[in-house]
Amino acid sequence: MNKEQNAFLNLFIEYLKIEKNCSPYTIDVYKKDIQQFFLFMSKQLLGHVKEVSAQDVRIFLTELFNEELARKSIARKISSLRSFYRFLARENIVESNPFAVVSIPKLESRLPDFFYEEELQHIFRSCDTTSMLGKRNVAILELLYATGIRVGECTKIEMKDIDFSISTLLVKGKGKKERYVPFGSFAHTALESYIENSRSKLMDKNKTNHPFLFVNYKGGPLTENGVRDILNRMMESSATKGKIHPHKLRHSFATHLLANGADMRTVQELLGHAFLSSTQIYTHVTSDYLKKTYMSFHPRA
Structure with missing residues (x-):
């Protein structure tokens, strides 16, 4: 993660804390998901967040499926990054949100776990x-x-x-x-x-x-x-x-x-x-x- 990416992430975290009133646990989840995507960007030789295209997002999604992650985990990561890019677009850091056109995988129907x-x-x-x-x-x-x-x-x-x-x-x-x-x-x-x-x-x-x-x-x-x-x-x-x-x-x-x-x-x-x-x-x-x-x-x- 380069200095510029770190600055964008810190801006987003401040937004989550102040405007969205997110819990520390939720913020930590967002942070890990975004940092994982920054690693992917590095492997794809993408230096700036505005260089990411919908095609890059589809490649990232394919990698997540290849890791055999649960659909719920994949859906959460895509949702985290969609929110991140929505924030970047609001701040005029990027022109469009490449995650807006990617559909979140359909979740398995699971009932909430509870104690008898x-x-x-x-x-x-x-x-x-x-x-x-x-x-x-x-x-x-x-x-x-x-x-x-x-x-x-x-x-x-x-x-x-x-x-x-x-x-x-x-x-x-x-x-x-x-x-x-x-x-x-x-x-x-x-x-x-x-x-x-x-x-x-x-x-x-x-x-x-x-x-x-x-x-x-x-x-x-x-x-x-x-x-x-x-x-x-x-x-x-x-x-x-x-x-x-x-x-x-x-x-x-x-x-x-x-x-x-x-x-x-x-x-x-x-x-x-x-x-x-x-x-x-x-x-x-x-x-x-x-x-x-x-x-x-x-x-x-």
Whole structure:
């Protein structure tokens, strides 16, 4: 990556941070996808971003397929680069967007991955609730499942965003949109225990001072990658098969609400989806969920 390319990438990152309010995780994904394309440009002897043609993009797409990447990964990379070139065109750095004419490969139809209720109960039962970090970890797990919030929304929570009197959380979502989400008694208890017995002690011990709810072992604000690492370690200690990630808890939240009779509009509001179509996929998930539950427990299934 030459100096000019690096300057364009830094401009785009600033745009993602300030104007699009993207999470650090999302920005990191964009950055890696664009850097990969810069390597491709170097191999093709393309020195400037405006030298890239639609034909070059098709060659790049062929290379991605030859690497046998998942269609979802390829689609994401093309989408990242399309956004990058749209930004360059807006800034008059390039005249046109060569990625605008390339179609994103059709994705395989996959249902969201989620936990069954008994799986979650096993994870909760295996949690350490005695240590300071254990109390924090349980509070994170309880809150993610209780509210269905995204990991980026979780790390942005400040102390003033929680109203314990009515068990409600102010969530700062995508595009700076805010919504209120209720949480139940288990999350309420876990949060109070963490705040009273862990958060202040970790911050006092390390002489830190900030408004964020969740802190790392040094008392600083917890990052998105920090949350993912915590969940993975909790999963390992529970000896539960499969993988865990924040979005799997979000999927579980939506699936369990709909399976137990919640209406879709309410779930849409709780998830912070702009469109109902984003929520409708969970109707397919709940059908699978109910069928498996029936097959497991009906005496004549």
